[in-house]
Amino acid sequence: MTAMTAETVETPAAPEKELPVRDRVQTQGRIFQAGRALLAEGGFQAFGVNAVARKAGCDKQLIYRYFGGLDGLVDAIGEDLAGWVTQHVPEDQGGRFLLTYGDLMERLAELYADALRADPLMRRILVWELSENSPHIARMAEARAKGIAQWIERMRGSLTPPKGADTVALNAVIIAAVQQLVLAAETSGSFAGLPLKSQKDWARAVSAVARMARAAYA
Amino acid sequence: MTAMTAETVETPAAPEKELPVRDRVQTQGRIFQAGRALLAEGGFQAFGVNAVARKAGCDKQLIYRYFGGLDGLVDAIGEDLAGWVTQHVPEDQGGRFLLTYGDLMERLAELYADALRADPLMRRILVWELSENSPHIARMAEARAKGIAQWIERMRGSLTPPKGADTVALNAVIIAAVQQLVLAAETSGSFAGLPLKSQKDWARAVSAVARMARAAYA
DNA sequence: CGGCAAAGTCACCCGATGGTGATTAGGCCG
DNA sequence: CGGCCTAATCACCATCGGGTGACTTTGCCG
Numbered sequence: 001m002t003a004m005t006a007e008t009v010e011t012p013a014a015p016e017k018e019l020p021v022r023d024r025v026q027t028q029g030r031i032f033q034a035g036r037a038l039l040a041e042g043g044f045q046a047f048g049v050n051a052v053a054r055k056a057g058c059d060k061q062l063i064y065r066y067f068g069g070l071d072g073l074v075d076a077i078g079e080d081l082a083g084w085v086t087q088h089v090p091e092d093q094g095g096r097f098l099l100t101y102g103d104l105m106e107r108l109a110e111l112y113a114d115a116l117r118a119d120p121l122m123r124r125i126l127v128w129e130l131s132e133n134s135p136h137i138a139r140m141a142e143a144r145a146k147g148i149a150q151w152i153e154r155m156r157g158s159l160t161p162p163k164g165a166d167t168v169a170l171n172a173v174i175i176a177a178v179q180q181l182v183l184a185a186e187t188s189g190s191f192a193g194l195p196l197k198s199q200k201d202w203a204r205a206v207s208a209v210a211r212m213a214r215a216a217y218a
Numbered sequence: 219m220t221a222m223t224a225e226t227v228e229t230p231a232a233p234e235k236e237l238p239v240r241d242r243v244q245t246q247g248r249i250f251q252a253g254r255a256l257l258a259e260g261g262f263q264a265f266g267v268n269a270v271a272r273k274a275g276c277d278k279q280l281i282y283r284y285f286g287g288l289d290g291l292v293d294a295i296g297e298d299l300a301g302w303v304t305q306h307v308p309e310d311q312g313g314r315f316l317l318t319y320g321d322l323m324e325r326l327a328e329l330y331a332d333a334l335r336a337d338p339l340m341r342r343i344l345v346w347e348l349s350e351n352s353p354h355i356a357r358m359a360e361a362r363a364k365g366i367a368q369w370i371e372r373m374r375g376s377l378t379p380p381k382g383a384d385t386v387a388l389n390a391v392i393i394a395a396v397q398q399l400v401l402a403a404e405t406s407g408s409f410a411g412l413p414l415k416s417q418k419d420w421a422r423a424v425s426a427v428a429r430m431a432r433a434a435y436a
Numbered sequence: 437c438g439g440c441a442a443a444g445t446c447a448c449c450c451g452a453t454g455g456t457g458a459t460t461a462g463g464c465c466g
Numbered sequence: 467c468g469g470c471c472t473a474a475t476c477a478c479c480a481t482c483g484g485g486t487g488a489c490t491t492t493g494c495c496g
Contacts, residue, residue, distance in 0.1 A: 020461090020462095020473075020474060020475085021473090022461090022462065022463080022472090022473055022474075023473085024472085024473065027473075027474085043349060043350075045263075045349065045350070048452090048453065048454075049453080049454060049455080050452070050453060050454075051453095058473095058474070058475085059474060059475050059476080060454085060455085061455090061456080061474075061475075061476090062473080062474070062475090064455075064456085065473090065474095069454090069455090070454085127345070127348045127349055129402070129405060129406065130345045130348065130401045130402065130404075130405060131261060131263070131345055131349065131405070132261075132263075132405065133405040133406065137405075138406060141406050144410075145408075145409075145410050145411045148410055148411075149411060165429075166422065166425070166426055168411055168412050169412050169422050169423055169425070169426035170426045170429070170430065171410065171411075172399070172409050172410040172411060172412035172423070172426070173395045173399070173423070173426045173427050173430060174395075174430075175409075175410045176394070176395045176398035176399050176402070176409055176410070177391045177392075177394045177395035177398065179398050180394035180395065180397050180398035180401075181390070181391070181394050183348045183398075184347070184348065184394070186348075187347060187348060187349070187350065187351040187355075188347065188351065188356060188359050190363075191363075191390050191393075191394055192362075192363050192366055192389065192390040192393045192394070193363045193366075193367060193386055193389075193390060194386050194387050194390035204384065204387050205387055205390070205391070207384070207387070208384055208387035208388045208390070208391045208434075209391050211383075211388065211434050212388065212391060212392075212430045212431075212433065212434040213430075215430065215433035215434045215436065216426075216429055216430040216433045216434070218433065238443075238444060238445090238491090238492095239443090240442090240443055240444075240491090240492065240493080241443085242442080242443070245443080245444085266482095266483065266484075267483080267484060267485080268482075268483065268484080269483095276443095276444075276445090277444060277445050277446080278484085278485085279444080279445075279446090279485090279486085279487095280443080280444070280445095282485075282486085283443090283444095287484090287485085288484085
């Protein structure tokens, strides 16, 4: 329709008329971001070819062409998140001295909680991991496990855990607790009677984890 | 068709011809069980009116009639699970003496892990809780939290936690860790580098939780 | 027997989904 | 200008989802 044909109803305000960019990499980027956003907002339930295409403002066909379908898109997003731990959990010491291995794990718990609480996408993916076991998701989980191990390795310095402590198991427990608390907080705002809404609530929770970490490694 | 009308083709072997029971409560039961089974097997994703009806071997209309739709069915299942903790986490002491509050929580962690590992339905519902926040689900979570609190209360006897210990927070952390480990085990078979498949793996994990519980309450 | 309420089934509707082949629209280059 | 490669869209399909109204069967009771 040319501009001449009398102002139709929608002419007054056509705010959504993003004309097609006709730029492959940019469109790929839009799809990619749409996927991330959708996942972050609505979780894997809201994640589908149609939804992504709608959000990206392009035809779903392009998802197949550029990513080889949803699986490919998930892969791309997952790959992008491979270094998540390394990128989102800082390795400085926040002005504190880490005197013991327990201090170290206490710090990790705190940082991991912060990072997770700040990243909806990652949270959704964590829940996704609990819901089904597709290869993509498994890969992401593995990458994260490695990231955490690397973090510990790099931060450890000369700190050593007490003899007889099963560090792998203890660390897994600490991380598990943090993770479950953060995930539960989002939907129910509390866990097992412990409120998890305000900043104070979180300070309390983290302090409990810290106490356990320190005590276990004492 | 009367018995006289010559044996029709299907008489020799009619394996799938469950004739309709025409018994309301029984049909209700079938629907209910189908819902539970479906939820346990495939999680909330596989849960829908059509699927339940298929599994129950009746028309989906009956789900609406007898339960008022899926929501009603979920409610029914949830109500049935209200006393889950009380029913599935035993209160005897397994031949052990619980000398300290830490022992108590250690024991709870162990029992809770066992109970959860033995109950696919409950696991699915826990994951569901992390995925969305419908009122039904919230109610279930609340009931569970109460159940745990009651368990502790009943088992506590004269045991008292050390002064200055934030029992609510510490207990929540312990339960959270157990829960996350059990849920993660199902799909990925490990968590943060800790394998969670064999009975031995679990002994290791539980022992780590136990150590932390004891230490934190020392 | 006749009839009636309850149990159960059928046939649809609508919208959304994943997925595909054919088609259009646009820029670039000779 | 005309051709050509490619980004992008369109139109369509089969399927499945939740949901509803009309229908048939069955057993019971007077």
